[in-house]
Amino acid sequence: MLFQPPVFETIFRTPVAHRLVIRGSRSRGAPMDGVCWYHDEFDAAGALVARYETYDETDEAGRERCGWRRYDAAGRFVARHEVTMRWSALVALKQSRRGAEIALQRLGGQPVPPPRTRPGLAA
Template sequence: MRCAPPAFETIFRIPGGHRLESAGMLGRGGRVFGICWFHREYDRHDRLVARYETYDEVGADGAPRCGWRRYDETGRLTLGHEVGMRWAALVESLSRREAETALQSPRQSAELDCLPA
């Protein structure tokens, strides 16, 4: 199942005056498969506002998942959301737009303690 990655600006709800820049991508193959994208958000004055990690993986436990984490400019985890499906499976079961909406829903920092690092 091949599928283009999500529209990151949509997932993270980037404001119109801000810009999102790619900061790279990492992948791993084998039984524990995964892809991770890294982004940086800048405001209209070119100040770093946030860093993002977005992932699409099958963990060591065999469970599929995709999600994202937002870190503020100091590196503190502030938001995150995870769905128990790979991105391509999510798009296949919903429309692409509905899949992006499902992936948008953030958890506040108090709920992030249960997210794996």
């Protein structure tokens, strides 16, 4: 079966008026195996809104995962979502690529706590 990556606009819930541009991708082989994509999101006026890293990989310990990380225009980490299986397994589980994309959306992602509430930082 030919590998079909997700429709990133669906996963990131990119507004119709925005444009998602791929900056590149990287793949690697054993002992870690996977691929990572890099995207920039621009609003209707052409201003950078967000940057994304999306990954589908198996780490050195054999743990599988796929997910994404979102950064704001200034490069600050904003949200992430990850599932503990490879993209192809998620597609099989959801019985469609569209179902897998929806599973990766995770409304709102996992927000980064404000600096005052992060463990180890003084208020």
